[in-house]
Every structure is written in structure tokens, then in C-alpha cells.
Amino acid sequence: MKDLVFIEGLKARAVIGVYDWEKQIQQDLVFDLEMAHDNRVPAATDDLSKTLDYEAISNFILAFCEKRQFELIETLAERLVEELIAAFTLSAVTLVLRKPGAIAAAASVGVKIYRQA
Numbered sequence: 814m815k816d817l818v819f820i821e822g823l824k825a826r827a828v829i830g831v832y833d834w835e836k837q838i839q840q841d842l843v844f845d846l847e848m849a850h851d852n853r854v855p856a857a858t859d860d861l862s863k864t865l866d867y868e869a870i871s872n873f874i875l876a877f878c879e880k881r882q883f884e885l886i887e888t889l890a891e892r893l894v895e896e897l898i899a900a901f902t903l904s905a906v907t908l909v910l911r912k913p914g915a916i917a918a919a920a921s922v923g924v925k926i927y928r929q930a
């Protein structure tokens with residue numbers, strides 16, 4: 814089964830970084846998610862409650878970034894995916910997390926993880 818629900822280019826602000834100056838400011842983060850889901854079920858019923866609600870998941874990510882603080886983007890990615898799997902009963906998720914302002918000479922840097930429940 815190859816169906817997905819995805820979120821692309823979700824922009825959030827977070828206190829994130831290893832250096833002292835980074836702990837005093839918020840920086841931009843950008844999230845791409847692919848979440849496995851059998852989309853035939855919501856399509857058959859036309860029922861939001863049978864979907865992975867991308868609005869609810871986006872709001873969850875924005876709230877997570879607002880209230881949590883980490884040094885590494887790896888840690889943020891791992892903790893966020895753990896919470897998403899638990900909160901939305903995800904079976905599998907791929908997360909790409911970019912920190913576009915981190916390296917001036919690079920368009921972006923980041924991590925990509927894939928986790929199964």
C-alpha cells in the first residue's frame with residue numbers, strides 16, 4: 814500500500830542550536846512529511862475523521878516547535894516523530910527537517926528520518 818498524506822514546506826520558528834547565541838533567538842525550520850495512510854477509507858466515506866488530518870498535524874508541529882527547545886535538529890526530528898506517531902496513530906512517517914539559515918553558503922541543511930510504529 815503506497816498511499817500517503819503529505820505536508821510540504823511547513824515553516825515554523827523554534828529555539829534550536831548548539832551555540833549559546835542560538836539559545837537566545839528563534840530560527841526558521843521547514844518540515845516535509847510523508848505519512849502512510851490508506852486513503853481509500855476516507856475517500857469511500859468522505860469523512861475527515863477517517864483521514865490523517867493535515868491541518869491538525871500541521872498545527873501540532875507548529876505548537877511543538879513553539880514550546881520545545883533542543884540543540885540538534887536530529888533530536889527535534891526524533892522527538893517530534895515519536896509524538897506524532899503516538900498522537901495520530903501513524904504507521905510510518907518520513908520527515909525531512911531543514912534549517913535554511915544555518916549555513917550561509919548552502920541553500921539549506923537538514924536531516925531526513927523514516928520511522929515505523
Ligand SMILES: Nc1nc2c(c(=O)[nH]1)N=C([C@H](O)[C@@H](O)CO)CN2
Nearest residue numbers: 829830831832884885886887915916
Ligand atoms: N548534524 C547537525 N549538525 C549541526 C547541527 C545540527 O543540529 N545537526 N547544528 C549546528 C549548529 O546549531 C548550527 O546550525 C549553527 O549554524 C551545527 N551543526
